[in-house]
Amino acid sequence: MRHTVPVPDDGEPGRTAREKNRRMPAEHLPVARVLPLLGLAHLDRPFDYLIDRKLDADAQPGTRVRVRFSGRLVDGFLLERLAHSDHGGKLAWLERVVSPEQVLTPELVTLARAVADRYAGTMPDVLRLAVPPRHARVEKAEPPQTPEWSVTAPEMSAWEAYYGAEAFLDALRENDDADPGRHPRVVWQACPGEDPAARLAELAALVAATGRGVIIVVPDQRDLDRLEAACEPLLGDWCVSLAAGLGPTARYRRWLQVLRGGARVVIGTRSAVFAPVHRLALTVVFDDGDPSLDEPRAPYPHPREVAVLRAHQTGSALLIGGFSRTAEAQALVDAGWAGDLVAPRETVRAAMARIDGISDEDRRIAGDPLARSARIPTIAFDAARRALDEGHPVLFSVPRRGYLPSVACERCRENARCRACHGPLQMSDRGELACRWCGRPELRFVCPNCGGTAVRALMIGDKRTAEELGRAFVGVPVVTSGGDKIIDHLSAGPRVVVATPGAAPHVDGGYGAAVLLDTWAQLDRQDLRAAEETVRTWMGVATLVRPRAEGGRVVVVADASLAPVQTLIRWDPVGAASRELATRRELGFPPAVTMASVDGPSAAVLAFLALIDLPAGAQQLGPVPLPPGVRPPAGMDPRDGIERVLLRIDRSRGRELAAALRAAQVLRHARHEDTAGIRVQIDPPTIG
Template sequence: MTADEPDAALPGLARAASRRSGAAARARRAKQAAPVEIAEVGPVARVLVDLPLAHLDRTFDYAVPASMADQVRPGVRVKVRFAGQDVDGYVVERAAASDHDGQLAPLRRLVSAEPVLTPAVAELCRRIAERYAGVSADVRRLAVPPRHATTEKEPSPPAAPLGTVQLRDELWDAYPAAPAFWRRLRTGGSPRAVWAAAPGEDWPLLLAHLAAVTLAGGRGTVICVPDHRDVARVDAALRELLGPDQHVTLQAEAGPGPRYRDFLQVSRGARKIVVGTRSAAFAPVHDLGLVVVWDDGDDLHAEPRAPYPHTREVLLERAEIEGCAALVGGFSRSVEAEQLLRTGWAKEIAAPRETIRDRALVAVAGAARLRDPFAGAGRVPTEAHDAVRWGLERGPVLVQTPRAGYVLRLACDRCRTPARCSACAGPLELTGATTPPRCRWCATASPDWACAECGGRGLRAPVVGDARTADELGRAFAPVPVVTSSGDRVRATVDAERRIVVATPGAEPVAEEGYAVVVLLDAWLLLARDSMRAAEEALRRWSNAVALLRPGGRALAVGGDPATPALQALVRWDQAGFAGREADERREARLPPATRVATIRGEPGALDDALTLLALPEHGDVLGPLAPLPGSGDEEERAVVRVPRAEGAALSAALGELQRLRSARKLDPVRVQVDPLEI
């Protein structure tokens, strides 16, 4: 044998391999073309196909093979052939016949016999997609977690015996209207309410009480809260009241296996109480009796993925579908919650004024008294120092500051010109007490900075963060410990020992026995945000901080005009009145929620096509298109579509039809967002 004989054999081997491959392909095609025996009973399966195309957002009929007849039922996952490829889908119905005239393609494969999409949740996904002009496949991805095959094979243990539960109805004694609500829950009713929680309230325990009352009547509960720290608090309250193994928590942080395990416990009926964040609103709870959304004004309730639904709207839609009770609660009140009361959809649960006065005292240090002339460059004014000193004699003190970091912006101490980097003209900042100024954009250090306007070398700090505030308080109240909570270093709780806690809004830890004093620094900064919801959001953040006071505690807001409506509402603890005034002003200005609004974003040509195809309702109007702000780097234009609230359904329908036309014609993409938090 010569050295090149093996090479000479390669073409023959290649031809043989090609013949075998071709034979295998022909065998597969023959198998696929062979007639499949179809089920005799319910031979047609209506399938929702997981495709992100608006013009294909409907059910398609497929034949049910006899081999799958016993396992294919509503809610199971299947594989189907669609447009020449295998795609995922959910069976929503078995039928005796199809409207399709031709021969139906059979289901390719039963992915799982586990019914994970209940009829009620499937209908909820359809309605939410319709309301937000989206595709139901995108909503189903929010509702049903990815399959975890190993977990699915495990049985779900039944709930532990409930035993005797002390329902502790006295928890609601501060709210005269509350007994009527939970008594109707106990007897199987479906009341709807907006709850204005009083400062210092242990709201997780009160929500756990409502879940226990609902469970005692044989029904389930879904409780949605903004973040994982709130989930942990409600979880602990439910364990305290009902014991272990009576509820589950649904949140992405749990990981795919544990999350799917908890989901299956709910879908199989082993648990009837669910606590979680946004996606928990779709939990397939059996015999649902109550849905709750806590702090609905928090922007964490707004889904950042298409079609951008809001937890509050999902739960209210679900209450309509399943005929269950609904509760919207919080220390502050959103304008949307106020709208529920004005339309009569819900009733109010609130504490009387004397109860609120006994729980917290709130004062404001106005702008005129913001700085002590003898305090020099001090960050914290005298009024705040006095309040902190008074509080430390009694327990921990919370100081809320709007910004994280050390010194976020610098300016010339002589002429107030903003300090800029010599390399890229970015803003200068300080990251610590001994570090030189550096650029926030390119990180270039500027130890020899000089003002380009006046030549001055002194720097002042118009905006500082929590780290600088903690530094100053640590020096002023040594040796009292000072801890911070912000960014990626958020504390969940602190003990009852005397300490100063400096936190950014939303990152305030819960004190074991409540704070003796809460100081709200730089109130003007939250009010100065360029947003329609700036005042509403500022009041919500302040209210949540003040609510952490212990009974008889004090709060001080520093750095704002005492006559500002939001600060006045905080002092009087009149968030309901503030929400009412906001609602009136927005109605006059034709802003949400008095109107229904949608934004359409896209490149200029795509946006122009979309506006041309959009069939506006009778009283609708278009604001824009608006060009992107100079220097923003954004190439998209934006248009705002506005209609009266009564035509909101018509607007959603028109936008949905627009999406279907664009999808069918393969036009350039645009992003449609109905009822966005910011316009």
């Protein structure tokens, strides 16, 4: 005789254990639309699952869930609940709700889809960048008490130096979410010597005082630390910083604080642009040309472009700022989508240092043999000596860290490269050769071109430069900043500072002089963005120097007639960006066009090209060997013949090219042709 097992009284007496364990669909909206995090292009779409009534309360849109897919359990996000499914077959069950926390907001869903479409990627890859990994203890911990609202609008008089600032600030003060037209988009050209952290903190406080949200993205941790120090007195606990350096637990705790409405202002690095800020009213991306903002993970979205998409999607305000200007930012201004926020010329001239290039008369080296050994022309040596005599520090900017960061065969002058990854070889102060990319030591160098075994220096790094300057300026302290030893701040006083780009310490009162050495290494790079990046680096150095009226001077050891040098001398980043954009339009380079790169082994690239149904008007350039200086795709050996193909199309049809690339990825993955691996990037940072 068959017996039933009684179950505890749960309000439904008489139910058996089997009946209790039987899955029953939820009474209301029983279908869950779930996006599995599979990472495969042909599976980048939601799937429908049934919701068991036991999971009814927790299975809400935005929660993390586990579902069974092809016989295995995978993570996913529940996007929405439906009354019925349009799938004609039998639906599988939602296996588990990982957490009832609704971490994926509707705004993030829309943004992630737009970013994936813009960059020919998959939505799961974007969500891995946007939503940090879960930490159960953080979710279960008692949430921090929401701080008492105490943000007041700050004094904004410093912004009066810029044309158009009054209208921009008035629009930010308007607390009207129903009128997106009042939310402005501007490109801000910061004055030399400006304190961008203070200005951005003021903007954040101005918007937060109206009860709305702000996101500010900066390139690196040093910028973030300065911004955090500027925001703390104005915003207190209503401002949180998000950066990878926090560690996964602390970062997730702060991210949840933002999601739950406990913070109105988010400051951070790249991925902070996705922060789930409530009532977002302003997004800021500062120094958008900094290579630190280039995302190294697929689908490689740039925060500037994500901010543009988010501003368009939400109708919020946008500010892109910096001391220099990228062609991409200028394109927004030329298109009328963004306005200009610039200072009058007289204000710029009063704030900048005196800037000199090298003329024919200055090409001679100072008579002092120590100055000759330090590669300093007379004009630069005199400027440095005068600043030191007046009690001010002097900054020498060099392009590379290390001792001899680039070497070549002494016999044939062929660049010395690593046999393992084809990266550039460098020499330490002990005379040891090693790869600058992978760190592999080169114990016995043999030139593959001529068989030579000796090397010569192509470039001198910060350590060797500091050694030379110590001999040129006897008795003056020499400080180096770069690589893993970066000094953020120095007190005033006579000293020589040798720093790589972006690593120069801030000095109280500013430097008395700055000398830009080995400029040919920046100007001679075979890269689309070489001139733009050079101007950005030089302006970043020049803005640390005292104004001309206080004796500040910058010497660029480069021909004064060169366009980048003239841009710096005139301090005309807007004009330089306009000319750069016009040149790229003429030559057919981004941002005038949408360009995609396909990198990988030759056979894989050719097979992928055969799958692409290119839209009309698209052009194919290549295949060619991967350009020098471009890292090969992850896990690939450059000795296997890594090649690159460039595809370009008019900017107005860029989405068609992205769709074609995504369709090819779908075919490739569906046919399981992904064993060789390739890298597909829209508007790659380095074109070569």
